[in-house]
Amino acid sequence: NAGVTQTPKFQVLKTGQSMTLQCAQDMNHEYMSWYRQDPGMGLRLIHYSVGAGITDQGEVPNGYNVSRSTTEDFPLRLLSAAPSQTSVYFCASRLLAGIPPSTDTQYFGPGTRLTVL
């Protein structure tokens, strides 16, 4: 298993550009999520999905869109990049346990470091 993979590892955008951060997992996990990590702050949840076709907003969803057309993939789209979106983005996945949380099975990807100029 490759686990959780993210592409690209690094990206530089100009203000107003759009792009998609890719996330894929091969563990058949129902639950997938996107976080951003900023200096001096904890991980903050952007969007999450409990299964294909189901997505919901996290704590900081503004400026981001997601979709979940398959169990494996959970792309994050920046519609019009802003400097405030400069951050490291992590995708995570885990089984959706009946008695939450069972996050000993949560896996994080290696991250995408995004800079918006």
Add this chain to the structure above:
Amino acid sequence: GESVGLHLPTLSVQEGDNSIINCAYSNSASDYFIWYKQESGKGPQFIIDIRSNMDKRQGQRVTVLLNKTVKHLSLQIAATQPGDSAVYFCAENGLGGGADGLTFGKGTHLIIQP
């Protein structure tokens, strides 16, 4: 307000010594806590978790202690090794978003001195 934080941003210990990393939480309704390790340039990695019906849980070289009275969580790492150098942060299932409702702390950078 509700928050999860760590007392020290940086902790430096000698190789072979024991390390104790602390975490304070303010949401008394939280009943599940997790410690993560994040090495430079990598994603967070689960270390150990504990539920509120427990005071202590041990893993391999790591122990998590939970004091619900003072809302305090700690991670003890025995006989620290160079590979333990990383940022450690706690998480609680307080008022965060998502199916887990997790809120993450800011992290403590553990530095292992040779």
